[in-house]
Amino acid sequence: MRKIDIFDTTLRDGEQSPGINLNTAEKIEIAKQLERLGVTIIEAGFPASSPGDFDAVNKIAGTVKNSIVTGLARCVKNDIDRAWEALKVAEQPHVHVFLATSPIHMEYKLKKTPDQVVEQAVEAVKYAKKFFPLVEWSAEDGFRSDREFLVRIIEKVIEAGATTINVPDTVGYATPQEYGDLFRYLKENVRGAEKVKFSAHCHDDLGMAVANSLAAIENGADQIECTINGIGERAGNASLEEIAVALHIRKDFYQAETGINLKEIKRTSQLVSRLTGFLVPPNKAVVGKNAFAHESGIHQDGVLKNKQTYEIISPELVGEGEVPLVLGKHSGRAAFRDRAQKLGFELSDEKLNKAFEEFKKLADRKKEITEEDLITLLTEQSVSIENIPKFELNSVQVSYGTDNIPTATASVTTPEGETKALAATGAGSVEAIFNTLEQLVDSKVNVLDFQVTSVSKGRDALADAVVKIRYNDVTTTGRDSSQDVLEATAKAFVDAINRYLFHEKFVKKHIAQI
Numbered sequence: 001m002r003k004i005d006i007f008d009t010t011l012r013d014g015e016q017s018p019g020i021n022l023n024t025a026e027k028i029e030i031a032k033q034l035e036r037l038g039v040t041i042i043e044a045g046f047p048a049s050s051p052g053d054f055d056a057v058n059k060i061a062g063t064v065k066n067s068i069v070t071g072l073a074r075c076v077k078n079d080i081d082r083a084w085e086a087l088k089v090a091e092q093p094h095v096h097v098f099l100a101t102s103p104i105h106m107e108y109k110l111k112k113t114p115d116q117v118v119e120q121a122v123e124a125v126k127y128a129k130k131f132f133p134l135v136e137w138s139a140e141d142g143f144r145s146d147r148e149f150l151v152r153i154i155e156k157v158i159e160a161g162a163t164t165i166n167v168p169d170t171v172g173y174a175t176p177q178e179y180g181d182l183f184r185y186l187k188e189n190v191r192g193a194e195k196v197k198f199s200a201h202c203h204d205d206l207g208m209a210v211a212n213s214l215a216a217i218e219n220g221a222d223q224i225e226c227t228i229n230g231i232g233e234r235a236g237n238a239s240l241e242e243i244a245v246a247l248h249i250r251k252d253f254y255q256a257e258t259g260i261n262l263k264e265i266k267r268t269s270q271l272v273s274r275l276t277g278f279l280v281p282p283n284k285a286v287v288g289k290n291a292f293a294h295e296s297g298i299h300q301d302g303v304l305k306n307k308q309t310y311e312i313i314s315p316e317l318v319g320e321g322e323v324p325l326v327l328g329k330h331s332g333r334a335a336f337r338d339r340a341q342k343l344g345f346e347l348s349d350e351k352l353n354k355a356f357e358e359f360k361k362l363a364d365r366k367k368e369i370t371e372e373d374l375i376t377l378l379t380e381q382s383v384s385i386e387n388i389p390k391f392e393l394n395s396v397q398v399s400y401g402t403d404n405i406p407t408a409t410a411s412v413t414t415p416e417g418e419t420k421a422l423a424a425t426g427a428g429s430v431e432a433i434f435n436t437l438e439q440l441v442d443s444k445v446n447v448l449d450f451q452v453t454s455v456s457k458g459r460d461a462l463a464d465a466v467v468k469i470r471y472n473d474v475t476t477t478g479r480d481s482s483q484d485v486l487e488a489t490a491k492a493f494v495d496a497i498n499r500y501l502f503h504e505k506f507v508k509k510h511i512a513q514i
């Protein structure tokens with residue numbers, strides 16, 4: 001069996017999706033889960049792009065031990081210096097430098113000749129090698145580049161010390177056969193190809209990112225760059241879970257394995273979906289709600305007689321299935337702490353106590369608490385940032401009747417510590433809540449998207465609300481959960497406002513995103 005390295009870029013390419021704005025605590029939580037999942041490399045961010053990205057990459061590099069942590073850098077000294085500052089604490093410092101190589105990118109974006117691009121790439125790799133033992137070099141828009149030019153520049157960056165060569169299909173234009181051919185061609189024609197790892201990085205504009213990644217593996221790629229739930233620029237990146245499960249289920253064909261702990265897939269997918277606010281479509285392969293549901297009578301009959309008639313992946317393989325919790329309303333703090341630790345949460349006493357209080361409240365109201373409910377409560381505490389002034393929702397009340405005008409009232413503590421009472425009406429209960437909480441800021445808040453889903457099953461399930469807003473030209477996504485749909489909605493709206501404040505204070509990007 002060949003070993004294929006999984007390079008996860010959820011926290012970098014995935015985080016570039018519009019409306020995703022994870023804070024450092026959330027990124028660390030995702031990175032720890034990616035480590036549990038067993039990915040080889042975690043791309044934690046782009047350190048030179050903002051102080052927020054720098055901080056997250058630095059903290060993740062100091063936290064994660066069993067996966068290599070990397071950061072993105074353009075082929076310029078300052079980016080590489082920032083990456084080194086952020087990553088020098090890592091166990092195996094790794095940097096990912098990139099430069100565009102396609103005619104259209106070189107002429108219009110970089111305004112450089114091919115010779116100048118070769119020179120810049122070589123200088124950057126040599127410079128990065130002074131600090132980093134592991135240097136990946138990417139030919140941005142590699143698929144649309146001239147093959148002869150690709151061979152020439154790759155040979156030069158290998159001579160300069162690159163240890164991995166990534167050839168992305170940046171715009172999602174390739175077909176599997178073409179992308180596979182390109183890898184075969186490069187492996188056969190690049191001098192020194194045997195000294196480096198070849199990596200594939202596919203975008204999903206034509207819905208072929210996973211197929212293209214698998215074609216690259218068939219033709220010699222040793223590493224695949226992908227994201228959880230396939231999130232990423234535009235239509236997204238190749239989806240990690242689909243690639244890992246495809247290689248596992250069809251190992252007879254691919255003869256390759258990834259080292260991914262498949263049982264952690266569902267939990268990772270749910271965590272990323274909850275923290276980014278990007279819901280997973282029900283029909284999404286491997287992690288969608290319906291991925292294992294058999295609806296038609298003929299299928300159900302077949303599955304009852306023999307599961308393999310219609311089921312090629314067992315739900316248990318990817319950690320799917322409701323696990324009822326042995327903990328109940330009479331459970332004590334020690335049992336709760338023990339369970340939290342077993343689930344991989346390392347919370348301060350203060351956060352653990354808060355999570356325990358929430359658990360007790362929920363246990364009073366909900367018949368059966370599932371492991372998923374518990375993970376939701378613990379995640380909320382684990383990613384909450386203390387010591388940053390923000391709005392807190394103290395209470396919310398909504399009056400609704402079919403013949404009345406819906407009215408919401410709320411009590412909120414401001415970042416300055418004052419308590420404010422607010423009220424407004426709306427065409428429906430949700431609009432009344434939004435109109436009420438909008439008064440926390442100076443002008444109109446545009447609600448771009450609003451969704452509520454249930455965390456687990458049943459009529460008493462926890463509700464997860466996601467509100468995407470645009471305010472002062474900044475898009476943020478707020479989310480929160482509660483047993484009540486309207487309370488979850490109000491908390492999610494306040495969270496979106498807090499993320500705007502956080503963005504203004506700490507995150508503002510220094511350079512345009514790629």
Ligand code: KIV
Nearest residue numbers: 098138140141168170
């Ligand atoms: O899609 C792409 O080309 C990228 C590079 C920065 C590797 O994300």
Ligand code: ZN
Nearest residue numbers: 013168170201
């Ligand atoms: Zn990309």
